[in-house]
Amino acid sequence: MTRVVLVEDHDMVAEAIGQALERAGIDVIARASTVAAALAEAECGRPDVVLLDRRLPDGDGTALIGRFVEAGAKVLVLTGEATASVAARVAEAGGSGLMLKSARLDDLVEAVRKVAAGEVVFDPRLLAGVLDRLTGRVGIAGSTLTARERETLSLLADGAGPEQISTRLGVARNTARNHVQHVLDKLGARSQLEAVSIARREGLLD
Structure with a gap:
């Protein structure tokens, strides 16, 4: 609960x-x-x-x-x-x-x-x-996203949450949450919204 x-x-x-x-x-x-x-x-x-x-x-x-x-x-x-x-x-x-x-x-x-x-x-x-407002943050030089983390980032940009990401990627919900957290950690973001903003600024999203 x-x-x-x-x-x-x-x-x-x-x-x-x-x-x-x-x-x-x-x-x-x-x-x-x-x-x-x-x-x-x-x-x-x-x-x-x-x-x-x-x-x-x-x-x-x-x-x-x-x-x-x-x-x-x-x-x-x-x-x-x-x-x-x-x-x-x-x-x-x-x-x-x-x-x-x-x-x-x-x-x-x-x-x-x-x-x-x-x-x-x-x-x-x-x-x-x-x-x-968020695009003024420091860049992400040196961060390395795996292919699965890039998929996760793309889904975040589409507005998906962990449950939807779990379904789309065919993984357990906890695994999806781990992917999301890894994306945030590597981008130096404190929220999913900020991660998407940084990724757009750095050209990580198509």
Whole structure:
């Protein structure tokens, strides 16, 4: 079962989201309403996903993305402001996606599932701006991708997640996840979206 730490300072919003996740079989192991509490819950609870409000009473939630990622969690940010700049900051920090608070609860639940499975979830209208922002990163001189890793990279560029990659390559899901992680490691990327951006900049995608 997917384990989630829900970080939201508005009680009614947190309650609605928490109930939707629980109904879908997603375990909300903790709730937090501040930056400090969120970090403590994530480090102690070891969640799969941190569903993170961007604006919290004691700071900007996106500033903690790197800490959550270091603790082994994927991060899906919730915000009322959907701009390419905000989405890019989330991606640059290693976040796995950004959802509007106005999104349907069913869509939010599905986004959590996708992020837990290793996919990235950004509004398609924001992707161009995110990729433009990420292309300024350092190059990948010396990285060597195997033929299978190049196949994996191509599938990532098509928007596939580990489950789809597993099916397309005819390998176990864990093997597909390993291929994805190897691609990220070799490209020096912190997310699948960033890996695709770097690969496009370096001419690794047709």
